[in-house]
Structure formats: C-alpha cells, structure tokens
Amino acid sequence: MEIREKILTFIEKNSRVDLKQLAIMLGMEEAAVANELAAMEEEHIICGYHTLIDWEKTSIEKVNALIEVRVTPQRGRGFDSVAERVYNYPEVNAVYLISGGYDLLVTLEGKTLREVAQFVSDKLSTLDSVLSTKTNFILKKYKDHGTVIAKPKEDERMLVSL
C-alpha cells in the first residue's frame, strides 16, 4: 500500500488517533506524517473529521429522512446548480447524484417530523427544477459509516490460549 493509502486507512476508522502513535504504527517520522496529513487536507482529500453519535442514547430528539428527488437538469450546468441550491441548506446532511429511478438523494436531519415535512414542502418542492419528491423517514440506524451502532461485540476469546 502507498503511504497515503496507509494513513487514510488508519484514520478513516479512527480520526482521533494521536499523531505520534500514528507515526509509530506506520513506521514513519512524525513530521512526515504531519506533512502528509496537512497536504491531504489542503488538497481536500481529507474533507473533515467527524464524530459518529448514537443520538438515540441521548435525550436529544433527531429525525432523519432520505428524500428521493426528481429534477430537471439545467442547460449547461446539468444537475450541479440544483444540487448546490439543495446542499446549501444547513439541515441537509448529504446530497448525492443517483443513477436509477430518481436523480438526487438528499439526507436530512431535523428536530421533529414536522420540521422535516416543512422543509420538504416549503423549500425543496418549491424549487423550480424539482419535479417530485419522496420522503423516507429513518426508523432505526443499525450501521453507519461502517460501524455497527448497537453495542460493540465483546471479546469472546478465551483469556489464554497457546
């Protein structure tokens, strides 16, 4: 594996790993790893360091929805300008261009069902190029970002073996 790939593989699963420890594990100088990280941030290969939260376990209410959106692409700019209109809303989590039965997949986070519904009816549906929307509410997250949300599995190995 190339050095960048190795770094990315490690931090993709644990972005909080301490720089020194990361350097040790990769068998590299700390400064070299730091440079590589900075360069990848600069090049926007690394786009952010996020935290995966199971909001269910808190007292904070969140409602998540996946919205399938059909749109008319615009002359000269395809889907990009509609996508931009959509992703600029802060309540929008992700916007993907999709092949298949619809065009954009928009993921959304709101405090209540009503808030999400309002966003769709007031903001999303009223955009000129939006033809139709279909809102799917998420009932339960089992796995997100490659991580199983439920309790992590216990180590079931014997304590000592040869």
Place this chain on the structure above:
Amino acid sequence: MRNPLSERITDIPFSGIRKFFDIAAEMKDVISLGVGEPDFDTPWHIRDEGIYSLEKGRTAYTSNAGLKELKIEIAKYLERRFQVSYHYDTEMMITVGGSEAIDIAMRAMLDPGDEVLIPQPSYVSYEPCAVLANGVPVIINLKEENEFRLTAQELTDAITPRTKLLVLPFPNNPTGAIMQRKDLEAIARIIIDHDLYVISDEIYAELTYQQEHVSIASLPGMRERTVLINGFSKAYAMTGWRLGYACAPKVILEQMLKIHQYAIMCAPTTSQYAAVEAVRNGDEDVISMREEYNGRRRYLMHRFEEMGLSCFEPFGAFYAFPCIKEFGMSADEFATRMLQEEKVVVVPGTAFGECGEGFLRISYAYSLEKLEEALNRMERFITKLRQQK
C-alpha cells in the same frame, strides 16, 4: 482396579497455561495479552459461504482428503504466494486444523526410537505429538542472540545417527521469529546431506512484516523431503472452523491420509465450503489484517523501548518475546505477579520450552485500545519492580 491409563500418556505434562487461565477466570477487569488467535472475526463473505452451504443442505461427509474444489484452490494459492507446486489430488489433504496435520505427519513418519529435532521455544504440540508417535523428541534451544532463528550449527550439533525429522516452526509462535531465504538454504543443505525430513509448520506464513515468507519446500531438493503444513486459522481469522491442510510427496501423504481416514474421516464440511471462498477471494482481507497487525507490532515495540524492556524485533506471527531477566525472577513468577498485581495476562516463555525462561510471550492480536491499556499496566508493574530493587 487396574490403572486405566497408559504410562506414555500420563508421562506427558499438561500445558503450562492452565494455571493462568484458572487465576484469571476468578478475577475482574483482567486484560489479556495471552491469546494465540486473531481478534478479527472471520470476514463476512467467508462466513456467508459457510451459511450458504448449510442452506443448500451440504451437510454430508466430503471425501477423506477433502473437497476437490478446495484443494484445487489451495494448489493455485500456494503456487501464487510461495512458489511451491503440489498436485491437488495426490499430494494434498485437508485436515482438522494445522494441529491434526502435525499429529498425523509424525505418526506417518516415525518408527520407535526415531529422533525428532524440535527447535524451542515453539508451539506446544510438537513434542507430545512426537512422543505419541513413538518418536524421541530432541530439543534444540534457540537463542535470543540469533533472534531465535535456527542456525546451521545448532542443527548440525543436534543430529545423531537416529535423527529422522526436523520440525521447522517459522514464522514462530511464541517468539515471532522468521527464517530468511539464506537461513533456510543453510538448513536445507544439512537436511539433504544427512538424508533427513522436515515438517514445516507454516501456519503464520501470511503474517510476516519485513519480507515475504519463504517456504523451505520451494528450495531445490527440499520438496521431496518436506511435509508442508498450513491452515486457515491465522491468515483468515478462522480458528474456530478447525481447518488446515498438509502437502507432501505422495508416498508420505497417502499414509497420512490413511490415519486421517480411520481417525477423523474428513475435515468439517461447512468449513471446507467457507474456505473455498477464503482462498479464492480472501487476499484483500489478509492484506488489511496484516497491515493492522503491523501497526500494532510497531506500537508494541515502541512501548517496550520506552519501558527499557529489551526485545528483539519480531517480524512474523503476532507475538513479541521480551526479555525480563533483569528482574531476577522466573518468567512464571513474573507472569503470576503481573496477573495478581496489575491484572494483565501474559504467557511465560517456559510454556514453550525450558529455554523460554526469562522471556514472556506477548500477543498483539488485540485492538489498539486494549493494547495501550495493558501496556500501561505493564509499565506500572515494571516501574514498581525496578523501584523495589
């Protein structure tokens, strides 16, 4: 009443880790670095094939030597990874882990009084299996100054007119030592000169961190003198599936197969179907697990260095073998006290042969967080010991 037991079996000691298991089982918050198996689950696509085979009702015996499909895949794999070629039909059999292969290879090759050279520290089963096969184990004590490799001189010194077989246990459990091509070439010359055979236990072949593993069977003149043992336990994190294999010249393999036929019948069918998927599509999994182990290995070595604990750099398997002689106590005592005082389980080197005295086997088949916590405790323990001196 007559004694129901055979003297040969009662003379063989129980393994040295039972005690630690018993103490640890009674304690809370124990962290273990004492495990000899991967911490990863078997990759899902492999498990899925096992499940699928059950859904399809593939619940019968396979042929004694194992599924043809699996053997063909293994033959291709050995060729592509280690440049050794075996005929899937006449020179290969699927076994119940590397464990069974070790046992039946000895039984197929030894006559009463034949001497078996066993380098130690090494995996615990070679010596009893040699005894059970009527052989006479002759121990070669490997040395830290040679990074626990087997040298040509040590081998030559141990050979007698009764010597028949050498067990070659590399990459090594418990030391993490590997043998490089030039080391093996020196060994091979002596094997050929003295007309000996080799059981090469290459179960950790996929887990090397400096260069690719070299199989002694790939050296000129060695294929006809070698029983190559490998398996799925370590490379694919499949210990519980109980699946391994042996490759050997037809004359040896057919006799091994005879024992297997009468004692075992065939390796588990579900596991064999899952293993087809492992050898066919598992290369990526092996690479990513190896990368992960390698990172932990470097971290472990770094921590030992910080603690001032002397340890040669291991380049194979998932173990390190630090030296604790400075503390003036036996490995057993050190391990017992560390368990009692800091609740960290490690295995004393002596569990793998007398010459393991003064060393500990530390496994790094653990998540980084676990490793870090266990090493913090170990560091505290060592600091305390040094202050008491």
